[in-house]
Amino acid sequence: MTLGERLRPDFPILARTIGGRPLVYLDTAATAQKPRPVLDAVRGFYERSNANVHRSIHTLGEEATELYEQARDRTRAFLGARFREEIVFTRGTTESINLVALTWARRALVEGDEILLTEMEHHSNLVPWILLARERGLLLRYVPFDEEGRLDLGALDRLLGRRTRLVTLTHVSNVLGTVNPVADIVERAQAAGARVLVDGAQAAPHLPVDVASLGVDFYAFSGHKIGAPTGIGVLYGRREVLESLEPAIGGSEIIREVWLDRVTWNDLPWRFEPGTPPIADAVGLGAAIEYVEAIGREAIAAHDHALTTEALERLTEVEELQRHGPPRPEARVGVLSFNLPGVHPHDLAAALDAEGIAVRAGHHCAQPLMRRLGVAGTVRASFGLHTTSNEIAALMEGLRHARQTFGVRGGRGSVRGSDAVGAVSRLGSSAR
């Protein structure tokens, strides 16, 4: 029995049918389904221990605080961080990245400083920097990627300059599935005197992550993509960096003392957690990490690799299908984007949904990347702990049906607006 088959009973939602067909959930990159231990932990918290954290002296308050802080300890171990002070709970990856922009970057960067990003970033790791660049007069530079969806490290070296203060990039592309060589990039960036922020939203569900050995200054991820509830995320920040920072959002919890005209800040990590936190969601995150670690992160990576290898192979059987991202499974994870010429991604997704198959279609919040690929959108299938070979077979069958329904040979040609940045080309796609 494969890992996917063994774990399926843990996910109550997989019992659902869609239009009379069993649900085939291939949209884990958008959000992961929740295993029963997570659902039980959240429910158990509300039924037994619900109280506010850090202030209540009563028994429930103490239990709630203990459970919330236990989740932090689990997260610290999950990321390989050295200190619990380095783990800040946020609402998700987006908030984590914004927190770095509004605390460290806003304070450290001055007009003319440069931030180095990549052309494969999710909007969450683009927009905060575009906003800050506008406010502070910063320059944003972008590392391109090649036909196989790999970052051009030669370009990275050329773009790294004396004014580069921050290198910020995704660990795993949410469109291409590429695993970027973060440790190598950190070495190059830090040699140039820049700090490094990594968007780990797509890496945390698929790969073992060790922030200490990667050497990053900041690492962000979302709980909901590893099976935790929505509304809880994590920012890891190296202690010596976080220590010097002031909070970006004011409120309770972040302070030591308040006068009418001044405040002193709380210790790490609470300095960056204003207001009542998402306590039950954090407890759910702790349970999700416990679940993942009981399976084993190496075993999960092997499961993902086997599915990716199989899916890449089978996708080549679909005539004319254009796959994006690295052709070799070793260079990527189970997040697979593709286009079927003549069939719009949303039509393809609707046709697959009619067969119970849930995939993502659209620009995946990565419009600059889409322009680089020369498409308005793609279809993306992404794998979870519960994904099986049978489901990949169902996807292939669905693709064949959709092609029969919508196939317009060669497509119609598109209108590309004047706001398109950069050349529109077929880079990064490997047509088969």
Added chain:
Amino acid sequence: MTALYGDVVLDRFRHPRHFGALTAPDASHEDVNPLCGDRLRVELRLGGEAGGSLAEVRFQGDACAIAIASADLLAEMAEGRTAREAGRIGQEDILGALRTTIRSSRLGCVTLPLTVLRGALARLSGSGEPGSEADSRCLAGKPR
């Protein structure tokens, strides 16, 4: 599989009657659906009695079946009407003509052609340069 979208959508998608460009349009406009990134362009030519009505309406774009079918039906409804009349065509009119149920997540595919047509009509009547929403958003912070 036709049950997915219905016969009208599939027919209009496969064989749109108003797809293409005009050689000398009196007005044109394009816009995007921010959800999916689809971009549609519409072009108009005036004609008829004293040039008071829309003689030709053409659209282009690489869009989904629902957007293509909606644009094609809208172009057909608009032709022969005055700009003022064409501007009154609404979402319900297109939904009726599509003769199928459109899920709420796809209503944007129906309204995109309407937005684009109204933009072109606004240019025609000179009531301001509407400017595509996408363009104005981009101006907010182009990386240098």
